[in-house]
Amino acid sequence: MRFLGVGVVLGSLLLGAGMLPASATVFAPQRVRLANGLEVLVVSTPLVAATSILVGYRAGGADSPPNESGVAHYLEHLMFRGTTNVPPGGFSRWVADHGGQDNAFTTADGTFFTTLVAPGNLAAALMLEADRMQNLAILPATAAPELNVVRSERRQRTSDDPEGRFVEGLRHVLFPGHPYGEPVVGTESDLTAMTPDKAEAFYRCRYAPSNALVVITGPLDAHATFALVAATLGRVPARPVCPRPPLPSAPSPVSGSFTQREAEVRQPQMTLQIIAPSRGALTAHGMSADAWKATYALEVVAEALGGETGVLTRRLVHERRVASALNVSYDPDVRGPTVFGVSATPAPGVAPETLKRALAATLREVARAGLAARDVRSAKRRLGYGALWARDSVTAPGLAFGTVWASGQRADNVEAWPDRLRGITHAEANAALRALDAEKRRVAGSLLPEVVGVGERP
Amino acid sequence: MPKHVILYRTGFSTLLIVLGILLSLSLPARALPAIQEVTSPGGIHAWLVEDHRLPLFTLAFGFQGGVERDPADKQGLAVLTASLLAEGGAGPWDALTFQRRLANHGISFSVDAGRDAVRGVVRSPRDQRGVAVTMARLALTAPRLDPRDFERLRDRQKAAVRTLAGDTDWQARAVLLETVFPNHPYHQRSLGTEKTLNNLTLDDVRGLARGLTRARLVVTAAGALTPQELGKVVDQIFGALPAALPDRTLLPAVWPETPVAVEVPREGEQTRLMFALPLPRPTDPDWEAVEVANWILGGGGLTSRLAKAVREDAGLTYGIGTGLAPMELASFLMGKTIVSNAEAGRVQGTILDVWQRLRDEGPSQEDVARAQDYVIGALPLALTSTASLAEGMLELRLDHRPPDEWAQHLARLRAVTLEDVRRVLDRWLDPSRLTWVALGAPHGMTFTRACTVPDGTGPAVCR
Numbered sequence: 001m002r003f004l005g006v007g008v009v010l011g012s013l014l015l016g017a018g019m020l021p022a023s024a025t026v027f028a029p030q031r032v033r034l035a036n037g038l039e040v041l042v043v044s045t046p047l048v049a050a051t052s053i054l055v056g057y058r059a060g061g062a063d064s065p066p067n068e069s070g071v072a073h074y075l076e077h078l079m080f081r082g083t084t085n086v087p088p089g090g091f092s093r094w095v096a097d098h099g100g101q102d103n104a105f106t107t108a109d110g111t112f113f114t115t116l117v118a119p120g121n122l123a124a125a126l127m128l129e130a131d132r133m134q135n136l137a138i139l140p141a142t143a144a145p146e147l148n149v150v151r152s153e154r155r156q157r158t159s160d161d162p163e164g165r166f167v168e169g170l171r172h173v174l175f176p177g178h179p180y181g182e183p184v185v186g187t188e189s190d191l192t193a194m195t196p197d198k199a200e201a202f203y204r205c206r207y208a209p210s211n212a213l214v215v216i217t218g219p220l221d222a223h224a225t226f227a228l229v230a231a232t233l234g235r236v237p238a239r240p241v242c243p244r245p246p247l248p249s250a251p252s253p254v255s256g257s258f259t260q261r262e263a264e265v266r267q268p269q270m271t272l273q274i275i276a277p278s279r280g281a282l283t284a285h286g287m288s289a290d291a292w293k294a295t296y297a298l299e300v301v302a303e304a305l306g307g308e309t310g311v312l313t314r315r316l317v318h319e320r321r322v323a324s325a326l327n328v329s330y331d332p333d334v335r336g337p338t339v340f341g342v343s344a345t346p347a348p349g350v351a352p353e354t355l356k357r358a359l360a361a362t363l364r365e366v367a368r369a370g371l372a373a374r375d376v377r378s379a380k381r382r383l384g385y386g387a388l389w390a391r392d393s394v395t396a397p398g399l400a401f402g403t404v405w406a407s408g409q410r411a412d413n414v415e416a417w418p419d420r421l422r423g424i425t426h427a428e429a430n431a432a433l434r435a436l437d438a439e440k441r442r443v444a445g446s447l448l449p450e451v452v453g454v455g456e457r458p
Numbered sequence: 459m460p461k462h463v464i465l466y467r468t469g470f471s472t473l474l475i476v477l478g479i480l481l482s483l484s485l486p487a488r489a490l491p492a493i494q495e496v497t498s499p500g501g502i503h504a505w506l507v508e509d510h511r512l513p514l515f516t517l518a519f520g521f522q523g524g525v526e527r528d529p530a531d532k533q534g535l536a537v538l539t540a541s542l543l544a545e546g547g548a549g550p551w552d553a554l555t556f557q558r559r560l561a562n563h564g565i566s567f568s569v570d571a572g573r574d575a576v577r578g579v580v581r582s583p584r585d586q587r588g589v590a591v592t593m594a595r596l597a598l599t600a601p602r603l604d605p606r607d608f609e610r611l612r613d614r615q616k617a618a619v620r621t622l623a624g625d626t627d628w629q630a631r632a633v634l635l636e637t638v639f640p641n642h643p644y645h646q647r648s649l650g651t652e653k654t655l656n657n658l659t660l661d662d663v664r665g666l667a668r669g670l671t672r673a674r675l676v677v678t679a680a681g682a683l684t685p686q687e688l689g690k691v692v693d694q695i696f697g698a699l700p701a702a703l704p705d706r707t708l709l710p711a712v713w714p715e716t717p718v719a720v721e722v723p724r725e726g727e728q729t730r731l732m733f734a735l736p737l738p739r740p741t742d743p744d745w746e747a748v749e750v751a752n753w754i755l756g757g758g759g760l761t762s763r764l765a766k767a768v769r770e771d772a773g774l775t776y777g778i779g780t781g782l783a784p785m786e787l788a789s790f791l792m793g794k795t796i797v798s799n800a801e802a803g804r805v806q807g808t809i810l811d812v813w814q815r816l817r818d819e820g821p822s823q824e825d826v827a828r829a830q831d832y833v834i835g836a837l838p839l840a841l842t843s844t845a846s847l848a849e850g851m852l853e854l855r856l857d858h859r860p861p862d863e864w865a866q867h868l869a870r871l872r873a874v875t876l877e878d879v880r881r882v883l884d885r886w887l888d889p890s891r892l893t894w895v896a897l898g899a900p901h902g903m904t905f906t907r908a909c910t911v912p913d914g915t916g917p918a919v920c921r
Contacts, residue, residue, distance in 0.1 A: 049842070097828050098831060099836040145772060146773070149773050150797070152774070153776035156776050162624060266623045308557040319763075382564075389564075389582060393843050439625075
């Protein structure tokens with residue numbers, strides 16, 4: 001199964017989603033909380049013959065006990081290895097037998113299980129989710145090979161992959177001593193010391209109805225669906241949940257730059273990563289209305305700077321031609337501190353160092369001069385159309401509600417998004433951009449070929 | 459309710475049955491989408507799945523013939539041409555203005571060159587379709603092709619070539635294609651190499667763009683458009699394209715008689731294994747039985763024979779699977795996995811054993827039924843957006859299939875018998891015919907050839 005490290009490419013789903021200008025909501029879910037504490041959202045979508053289920057737990061990589069990094073992700077794997085009722089692999093087998101797809105992913109903030117089935121198979125799928133929420137069987141015969149699978153996954157995605165190593169190293173420099181600096185898949189040494197018991201303890205601690213969210217999307221009648229959820233997941237007994245260890249705010253990076261040279265890399269990549277406010281952290285630590293608003297303003301700024309036509313793309317790709325591609329990312333829906341990232345590929349013949357300086361300098365110029373009113377307006381408009389397209393998908397609602405909820409916010413904050421964005425003024429966008437430019441906690445990352453290139457010093 | 463619930467405890471399955479009945483009473487089951495055939499006033503034929511519940515639509519178009527047509531010394535031409543059409547500006551608008559105008563109206567427009575076709579997608583809110591149509595028409599009939607954009611997008615493509623060159627999946631695949639199609643354009647690099655990209659000129663791009671004619675065009679759409687509206691839209695976008703130009707014909711790609719085992723030495727902890735063998739075309743009566751056999755062998759995710767043996771029982775890999783690659787002039791099955799260097803030979807042995815045992819003993823009736831259930835059930839689940847509908851229909855049309863192909867395909871799948879699967883295992887899926895590529899420092903394997911790790915500058919060097 002996949003794990004999603006929160007890495008250099010921090011594409012927020014909601015950056016791609018967005019608001020519908022004509023409507024104040026995005027997915028318009030129906031919502032209930034069951035007696036056992038489970039939160040349930042149902043989204044009715046036309047156009048599809050499929051039902052998508054997302055079950056999320058507020059239990060992610062950053063919730064690992066000390067020296068147990070990777071335990072959340074290992075448990076994610078074990079959730080497919082059988083229960084007291086279902087044999088190992090039985091969940092996937094049942095889904096596959098019905099043409100469905102199941103998968104899962106773990107982030108720093110949560111673990112998410114996704115299943116796509118025909119509407120007629122929804123009840124059975126929920127029954128299986130209810131079963132593994134309470135009856136997981138972690139047996140040596142399956143848990144030990146599964147740990148090898150996880151180690152192999154780590155090798156494939158990180159230790160044997162130059163870009164994977166770069167992302168992991170960059171996070172470590174950006175968040176020194178912070179849980180967000182640890183890889184979600186686990187460090188090599190923690191995985192070596194990992195045991196099935198640790199995963200079992202994590203399961204007992206955090207997999208309970210009151211720590212879970214289910215989002216069901218499809219051609220559904222909400223009331224019939226609530227009845228199904230009540231008859232399945234609603235029967236899972238309530239259990240106490242261990243408190244989530246609080247996440248500290250972002251420390252100052254030890255170094256302002258991180259450079260990695262790799263023999264296999266042919267194309268240099270540069271990124272500027274700046275610590276930025278998140279809505280999860282604001283929810284946890286209490287917030288001022290201004291700070292809350294600034295996160296929406298930064299989403300507008302990210303759209304105005306990047307993309308095909310943003311200000312940075314215009315200047316660095318089209319006018320100065322120091323980059324051949326540029327990408328801006330900002331994900332406000334995480335529980336701890338987040339990152340505003342500007343990543344770019346140097347144009348041929350341009351020394352990486354030149355582009356590195358140009359990224360920071362151009363961001364500063366734009367922050368000082370301010371974004372034009374027209375650019376802010378057009379960014380808001382572009383973001384707005386995203387929500388219409390997000391509705392043309394059976395999986396987008398689950399992912400949007402799941403990530404927002406796992407960050408500690410109310411899931412239905414997603415629905416307030418269009419109004420919040422619409423309310424951002426030109427002045428507020430520029431204030432957010434100036435605050436970003438003033439932020440000292442930042443790291444300039446460079447992934448470079450081992451061979452010294454044009455204009456570079458060794 | 460599903461027959462396989464028997465897997466689980468009785469009380470459990472009784473509850474499932476009760477719930478299933480409740481649910482099936484409360485919800486309508488949707489069958490495959492109904493495809494309408496539309497002929498525009500200007501005579502362009504299109505397929506439509508009409509649905510007005512969301513105020514948007516996706517229109518997909520394709521031109522037969524793709525990167526396979528790139529001259530050997532100009533590899534990368536079709537991909538660069540597609541980028542320039544989509545992102546190089548058109549009519550009165552330069553590249554940036556064109557992109558901003560699309561985005562500000564909630565429209566996306568893309569063109570991509572694949573092996574066998576140049577494909578494009580227009581996605582637009584219903585009430586912005588006038589703008590969408592104008593911009594798509596201009597992109598195809600009056601692209602700016604400004605030298606600055608040519609340089610910019612070629613530079614971006616070079617960067618993509620260099621980035622890909624560091625990707626082990628790409629490296630192994632490049633060696634595999636060069637090994638099995640040495641004399642056919644299918645081995646060519648879609649993005650080109652730095653050298654072939656330097657050979658390209660704007661005249662090459664103009665030439666390729668002029669060849670995107672109505673004779674090669676297919677169009678599909680899904681979403682909030684009536685047949686009359688779609689007729690107008692396709693006439694406005696494509697009506698001005700030239701009718702036809704002579705096409706280059708391509709020879710079928712011939713798979714090598716003797717299987718090859720290629721070692722690609724690379725430092726690191728892991729070996730990437732790829733293995734492949736030739737198959738019949740999807741039009742062959744054996745195709746659906748091959749799909750079923752592939753699902754049982756390696757296509758069925760964690761439940762396949764290969765995943766069970768290599769991942770679930772032995773924990774030797776994070777992933778192993780096989781898939782079918784039906785191309786216009788050649789079809790093949792390709793499998794891949796990543797294992798630690800020390801275990802490469804052992805995993806290869808396991809793959810061959812599991813595969814041969816499946817061939818010798820044949821699958822069970824239950825295996826075949828499960829595979830059919832999956833493949834039949836999965837098709838409607840893949841059609842969950844206007845984009846997947848339009849693009850799914852486009853593939854049918856590019857492959858010259860009828861509008862009821864999905865239903866026919868499901869019927870053929872349902873008709874597959876255990877004997878059919880045994881026959882195709884015997885006839886097509888012989889593991890001794892596999893060509894292997896092992897990229898890494900594998901232990902315990904033997905090879906007939908060694909190649910360098912391919913980089914972005916040219917083909918791998920083999921001996």
